Amino acid sequence: MSSSFDKFQKRRLISSYFSVVLSVFLVLFLLGILGLFIINSKKLADDFKEKIAMTVFFKNEANDSILKAFGKELKIAPYARHTVYVTKEQAAKQHTDIIGEDFMTFLGENPLQNSYDIHLKADYVEKDSISKIEMRLRENPMIADIVYDKQLVNLVNDNIKKVSMWILIISGFLTFIAVLLINSSLRLSIHSNRFIIKTMQMVGATKAFIRRPFVMRSVRLGMLGALLAIIALLGVLYYLETKFPDLGILDNKPFIGFVLLGVFGAGVLITWLSTHFATQRFLNLRTDDLY
Known part of the structure; x- marks a missing residue:
């Protein structure tokens, strides 16, 4: 028992x-x-933040030395994760692939501009930080425009x-x-x-x-x-x-x-x-x- x-x-x-x-x-x-x-x-x-690109378009007057100098500046910039330089010819080819026809055949010239796609570091993908970066970049007289999806950043x-x-x-x-x-x-x-x-x-x-x-x-x-x-x-x-x-x-x-x-x-x-x-x-x- x-x-x-x-x-x-x-x-x-x-x-x-x-x-x-x-x-x-x-x-x-x-x-x-x-x-x-x-x-x-x-x-x-x-x-995901770092996949949001800020595209900087340059005026046609910007020569190769100006573009290369800007690229070197981005390499040491604390906010840039990585950058991609897109020539107007590459941009035209991308547009042609997207729309399925060569738009330059009836325009007679390439209206696109040389540009840099800047992928910012995640810490800088904030409304205030991007605004400061945009204002600083616009001080360059050779920059025609800066484009990025502001609504997506806020969202x-x-x-x-x-x-x-x-x-x-x-x-x-x-x-x-x-x-x-x-x-x-x-x-x-x-x-x-x-x-x-x-x-x-x-x-x-x-x-x-x-x-x-x-x-x-x-x-x-x-x-x-x-x-x-x-x-x-x-x-x-x-x-x-x-x-x-x-x-x-x-x-x-x-x-x-x-x-x-x-x-x-x-x-x-x-x-x-x-x-x-x-x-x-x-x-x-x-x-x-x-x-």
């Missing part, structure tokens, strides 16, 4: 450990996915701010839920040992002495759940990098390492705090309240 009860207790203990590890793993995995999404959403937003920045705000709200909500789920699993685990805790307290053991083995056990379970979550996250990263190499998921290794380290630290910290307060609750209960 005693042997059957011991086996039952052992199975219940293993089941309790498994539920703690599983809850820690699932919660930290979801938080890790959210963290990686936040990192890569910033990268994707920056990539992109407004939407990025909205998305970032919602991501922060969702992150905070999921973090709160994560703490509650892990805390509930650990409290259930401690609850099954409440009589042991009270017995140790009645024979004179200090609260710190009673808490220590429970805290250490929970921290080890938290570390195990965090390690499983990290392995799963690395698997997801490897899969995405293999299937979608153009996204450059693994390019931002320092931030990825920071997220993985944060997942591990969260597993340790949450389990430590939850177990500390759970054991403290049972230590403060009266014997009659244990039932």
Whole structure:
């Protein structure tokens, strides 16, 4: 009879450990996915911003030396990500390919102008920053016009701010839920040992002495759940990098390492705090309240 009860207790203990590890793993995995999404959403937003081109058109009086000097100036400009020089002949060919006929046959001349397509760095794709860059460039007397999609710039920045705000709200909500789920699993685990805790307290053991083995056990379970979550996250990263190499998921290794380290630290910290307060609750209960 005693042997059957011991086996039952052992199975219940293993089941309790498994539920703690599983809850820690699932919660930290979801938080890790959210963290990686936040990192890569910033990268994707920056990539999209840098695809918006500012086209600078030059007057026909601008000779090759002026155009080359402007190109050299752009190479050292802090706001330029990369630039593309488009001659009037190249522009005419592009227009011909788009409309399907050679417009110069009936115009008799090429009305297009030499130009530079400037792709700005993401930090400069802001309404005020682009306006300052445009004003500075227009000081060049050889520049005929500067064209870019102002509405698209404003739309992109407004939407990025909205998305970032919602991501922060969702992150905070999921973090709160994560703490509650892990805390509930650990409290259930401690609850099954409440009589042991009270017995140790009645024979004179200090609260710190009673808490220590429970805290250490929970921290080890938290570390195990965090390690499983990290392995799963690395698997997801490897899969995405293999299937979608153009996204450059693994390019931002320092931030990825920071997220993985944060997942591990969260597993340790949450389990430590939850177990500390759970054991403290049972230590403060009266014997009659244990039932």
